[in-house]
Amino acid sequence: MLSTNSVPVTPEAIRTAPKVLLHDHLDGGLRPATVIDLADACGYRDLPTSDVGELGRWFTEAADSGSLVRYLETFAHTCGVMQSTEALVRVAAECAEDLAADGVVYAEVRYAPELFCENGLSLDTIVEAVQEGFRIGAVKAKEAGRTIRIGTLLCAMRQNARSLEIAELAVRHRDSGVVGFDIAGPEAGFPPTRNLDAFEYLRQQNAHFTIHAGEAFGLPSIWEAIQHCGAERLGHGVRIVDDIKVAGDGSVQLGRLASYVRDRRIPLEMCPSSNVQTGAAPSIAEHPIGLLTKLRFRVTVNTDNRLMSNCLPSTEMAALVDAFGYDWADLRWFTINAMKSAFIGFDERLAIINDVIKPGYAALMG
Numbered sequence: 107m108l109s110t111n112s113v114p115v116t117p118e119a120i121r122t123a124p125k126v127l128l129h130d131h132l133d134g135g136l137r138p139a140t141v142i143d144l145a146d147a148c149g150y151r152d153l154p155t156s157d158v159g160e161l162g163r164w165f166t167e168a169a170d171s172g173s174l175v176r177y178l179e180t181f182a183h184t185c186g187v188m189q190s191t192e193a194l195v196r197v198a199a200e201c202a203e204d205l206a207a208d209g210v211v212y213a214e215v216r217y218a219p220e221l222f223c224e225n226g227l228s229l230d231t232i233v234e235a236v237q238e239g240f241r242i243g244a245v246k247a248k249e250a251g252r253t254i255r256i257g258t259l260l261c262a263m264r265q266n267a268r269s270l271e272i273a274e275l276a277v278r279h280r281d282s283g284v285v286g287f288d289i290a291g292p293e294a295g296f297p298p299t300r301n302l303d304a305f306e307y308l309r310q311q312n313a314h315f316t317i318h319a320g321e322a323f324g325l326p327s328i329w330e331a332i333q334h335c336g337a338e339r340l341g342h343g344v345r346i347v348d349d350i351k352v353a354g355d356g357s358v359q360l361g362r363l364a365s366y367v368r369d370r371r372i373p374l375e376m377c378p379s380s381n382v383q384t385g386a387a388p389s390i391a392e393h394p395i396g397l398l399t400k401l402r403f404r405v406t407v408n409t410d411n412r413l414m415s416n417c418l419p420s421t422e423m424a425a426l427v428d429a430f431g432y433d434w435a436d437l438r439w440f441t442i443n444a445m446k447s448a449f450i451g452f453d454e455r456l457a458i459i460n461d462v463i464k465p466g467y468a469a470l471m472g
């Protein structure tokens with residue numbers, strides 16, 4: 107029951123609420139102005155326009171393609187301008203500042219180091235540059251009165267077959283802020299089991315990983331990710347609804363895989379706007395997040411790519427409030443779900459839940 111002193115759940119108020127982000131791509135979150143600056147600085151000539159407003163709109167429209175493969179083509183431009191340590195430091199610092207300004211208190215930000223080697227940077231140099239950027243951004247956020255903690259996830263690209271090398275890179279940097287591993291890129295035709303050696307290695311190292319699964323491909327991809335690869339979380343995972351039957355009278359029946367995912371509390375890193383753009387969901391209002399939330403799967407709310415979807419953690423939440431009528435208790439539930447599912451240690455997760463998230467929502471709930 108909400109108190110009468112509760113702050114109305116407006117977009118502005120949601121921006122002030124503490125939020126936790128588990129699925130956000132560094133190379134999908136650049137400021138349009140930064141893309142243009144970096145292109146000028148490095149002589150990148152392939153941008154579709156050099157007008158900041160137009161470029162922002164171009165990314166959103168191009169990503170609005172109805173297909174994951176076409177959506178991913180837009181990353182050629184962001185990766186194209188991120189081929190120096192200076193660019194990587196700047197993009198990472200701005201990422202930390204932008205997320206902190208939106209009220210994010212803990213974020214796991216991911217990227218694929220193998221995409222930044224075009225000018226000869228080594229994988230280790232790339233990781234060090236991004237970590238330096240996150241550190242600088244968190245300091246600047248602190249000066250602006252915001253505390254943010256960032257954990258890094260390293261992605262291997264499904265089509266490139268470098269996953270063991272990237273998994274080793276993640277483990278090598280685990281003590282300087284790299285908290286986990288992921289595989290990203292086109293899903294259809296590249297099942298997660300192509301990377302079994304990487305997952306086996308990570309498990310032996312007691313390292314954490316999530317897998318993009320159930321976005322552009324269905325249940326087999328989710329099943330392999332969990333049962334063959336051992337993923338702790340699912341990137342998107344929306345297609346798990348294919349294993350849930352809702353009858354005309356509203357009764358619900360979960361298949362064995364959906365039951366397993368719910369029973370084991372496997373976190374779903376859901377990214378509503380991105381899913382609408384790639385055609386994984388018809389609209390926000392019809393997004394499976396509504397049903398999965400009602401069924402109490404471990405749902406979390408994420409941005410995927412802030413540039414391509416023109417979104418922020420707060421605007422994704424606001425869109426869900428609009429579509430499903432969620433209140434502060436629901437937003438707090440998503441946030442605590444995410445914090446419980448983070449790849450940092452239990453003590454640290456608990457401290458953020460008890461010292462930051464709960465008091466933050468208590469103040470809003472009155």
Ligand SMILES: O=c1[nH]cnc2c1ncn2[C@@H]1O[C@H](CO)[C@@H](O)[C@H]1O
Pocket residue numbers: 131132133134174178181185216217218221261290291292318321380410411
């Ligand atoms: O929703 C997604 N599904 C699969 N791959 C993605 C998605 N968003 C971004 N990337 C891919 O992940 C790489 C590393 O950050 C990006 O370069 C992009 O190719």
Ligand SMILES: [Zn+2]
Pocket residue numbers: 129131290318341410
């Ligand atoms: Zn993603």
